[in-house]
Structures are given as C-alpha cells and as structure tokens.
C-alpha cells in the first residue's frame with residue numbers, strides 16, 4: 001500500500017475542517033442583528049441580494065445605490081430604521097433593519113456612496129427633450145422649480161439631495177408620486193412643493209431623462 005494515501009487523507013480532512021470552520025464563521029456573520037458585524041459584510045451578504053454588490057441593482061424593483069450621496073443614504077437608513085419613511089415598498093422591504101447600529105449605517109452609506117456612480121441607460125423616447133427642459137428650467141407657469149437647482153446640473157446630487165442620474169425609471173416615478181400624494185417620506189417637504197403640479201406625463205418625461213443620464 002502506498003503510504004502517501006493516508007497522509008493525503010489526513011491532510012485533506014484537516015483542509016476540510018478548516019473550510020468548515022470558515023463556513024461556520026461566515027454563517028454566523030450573516031447575523032446582521034449583531035452590531036459587531038462590519039458594514040462591508042452586511043453589504044455583501046444582505047443588501048447585495050437586492051441592491052447588487054456594487055449598488056447597481058439589476059432589477060428595477062430595487063433602487064440603485066451606487067455612488068448615491070452619503071448624507072442622503074444615512075438619512076434614508078435612519079428613517080427606515082425609525083419607521084418614519086413609510087411608503088409601501090419601503091415598509092415592506094426596509095423596515096426590518098431596525099437593529100443596524102449608527103456605525104453600521106455610517107459604514108453602509110460609505111460603502112455604497114464610494115462605488116462608481118449608477119450607470120445610465122439608452123432611452124428611446126420622444127419625451128426626452130421635454131424631460132430635460134423640466135429638469136433644467138422647471139415649468140414656470142405651474143410653479144415647478146427646476147430639478148437641477150437642488151439635484152445639481154448633472155443630477156449627481158449633493159449631501160441631502162439625492163443623486164438621480166441613471167436611477168431606474170419606475171423607481172423615480174414611484175417616489176415622485178409618493179412625494180406628491182402622501183407624507184410618507186418625512187424629509188420630502190421640498191419635493192411636495194415641487195411635484196404638486198407635475199402631471200403624470202411630465203413625471204414620466206423627467207424620469208426618462210434622468211434614467212438616460214450618466215455613463216452607459
């Protein structure tokens with residue numbers, strides 16, 4: 001009998017044990033209720049399932065977070081955690097994260113805000129020009145203030161003003177409706193003012209324009 005075989009066996013069993021114990025650590029680190037779990041691990045193991053590992057969510061069901069403003073991310077995570085942002089999908093998907101510590105919230109906001117900014121999409125539509133006009137100039141006769149005033153000339157946002165360029169169209173339209181029709185987003189007073197006279201057609205036009213912005 002070749003003496004090397006049992007040795008190989010022992011070595012591979014030891015290897016397996018190392019692998020198993022590594023797996024066990026990995027599994028327990030999924031316990032996001034533990035405030036000691038680093039934000040990066042939470043991002044990779046939990047948030048990435050919906051928002052993508054780089055914050056570039058593939059499905060329009062989930063907003064992109066890549067390159068989002070850090071202050072804005074901290075504010076939203078704090079509002080979900082405190083059950084203050086109460087729009088229906090936020091309630092359904094984000095209200096469970098009540099146990100994130102302030103340090104984890106800060107780390108998660110750091111993680112996603114430092115990713116390469118969300119990418120735009122080639123959007124074919126005749127309303128792009130209308131959308132750009134609303135974004136840059138607003139609609140004077142309806143008192144709709146130019147979006148660029150707060151969200152920046154390239155819609156990259158600034159601090160509490162979110163980055164909008166390249167965000168999923170359906171998410172943008174949904175949020176505009178939340179601001180216009182409800183008080184479910186507690187920091188939405190400025191947006192309520194802006195959107196109260198925005199028609200459905202114009203909401204879609206400006207959201208199409210926003211989704212088309214940014215690197216493809």
Ligand code: HEC
Pocket residue numbers: 042043046047048049050051061062063064065073076077087088089090091093094097108162
């Ligand atoms: C099961 C899917 C799911 C998971 C997991 C998830 N999210 Fe979300 N998240 C959503 C959905 C859906 C929304 C949109 C809610 C809405 O429409 O108000 C959202 C919204 C957000 C927003 C607001 C975005 C914006 O532009 O206002 C932030 C920030 C966010 N999530 C961060 C996170 C972080 C950080 C984690 C991990 C701790 C996480 N999410 C885990 C589904 C998820």
Ligand code: HEC
Pocket residue numbers: 063075134135144145146147148149150151160161162164172173175176185186187188190191194206207
């Ligand atoms: C006076 C400043 C101001 C103007 C003008 C403004 N916004 Fe906003 N917008 C905000 C603020 C502040 C927020 C974040 C509110 C919050 O934290 O809930 C926001 C949030 C949003 C969101 C939600 C983004 C997300 O990730 O959930 C969308 C969409 C949006 N604005 C679109 C627009 C559009 C389109 C226009 C132009 C028609 C516009 N905004 C004009 C201040 C402004």
